[in-house]
Amino acid sequence: MDTATEAPPEIPRGGEMVESPFLTQLVAVIRAEDSHGQWDMKSDVDLLEEFIVTKEERREMPITGDPEPELIWRLTRFYDAVGLMVEKRTGCMATQMQKMHHEGFGRVVLIAGRLVVVSKHLRDVHRFGFETWAKLAEAGDKLVDEAVKLVEQFPEAARA
């Protein structure tokens, strides 16, 4: 017997796009790298799509060898965006430093004055990415919020 069933609504890769100041900042950071305007015709979603890594994609990703330069580039832009949001909210400029190991673990810090406002130990750098837009935005917001709290806790060190 043939019953008419409704097709499930198609969920786009990365889920629903979200409104987020962090994603806006991340797009701005990426566009700032495009000095020749080669990406002018790309939409914001196009520019960010590589930040999305679905569960299926994740499973298929190799986790050996040096992480690719484009991946490190994306990771760096992500933390650049965090740093700029921190600067907007606190007035403290934060510089990024990274320490990456071949095996795919590493550490990223953002330093304002004498204060480490973000300190992230990374495993699985090879698979850097987020399942959904919502998770990407949330991850950025969380780091920014924590950093702002630290600056408020140690204002002198952040301005030293």
Add this chain to the structure above:
Amino acid sequence: MDTATEAPPEIPRGGEMVESPFLTQLVAVIRAEDSHGQWDMKSDVDLLEEFIVTKEERREMPITGDPEPELIWRLTRFYDAVGLMVEKRTGCMATQMQKMHHEGFGRVVLIAGRLVVVSKHLRDVHRFGFETWAKLAEAGDKLVDEAVKLVEQFPEAARA
């Protein structure tokens, strides 16, 4: 007319060796890297001699191209020694991070908790070295002293 003149006393490369807890620490750091005992027969002075760069040597050093790995190795050991001295005096362990550019400038930081206890911007990494033993010891001591002061100023951040 032939006057007997005293020959000037011969000054060894690096000048007079000095007693210095920093130099002792630096030797210990270097020996700790020697897991196969290949340097057992080397004296402390032998192990440290590459840290000495005289004015003449400095002038002859190229300043282009990537700094050699051995040079980065020495620089890293120098800051390792600083970090260990800071730990001995404050109880706070400090981790090193570096950011090096091909052109020979860069930055080294030592991080304890959330505090950047040492932050050194480097120019001329290619020529990393010290004219004398006294200057090598002094440079280490100065960095350690400044770091200890910072830990005393921001104890909570250093232990965060």
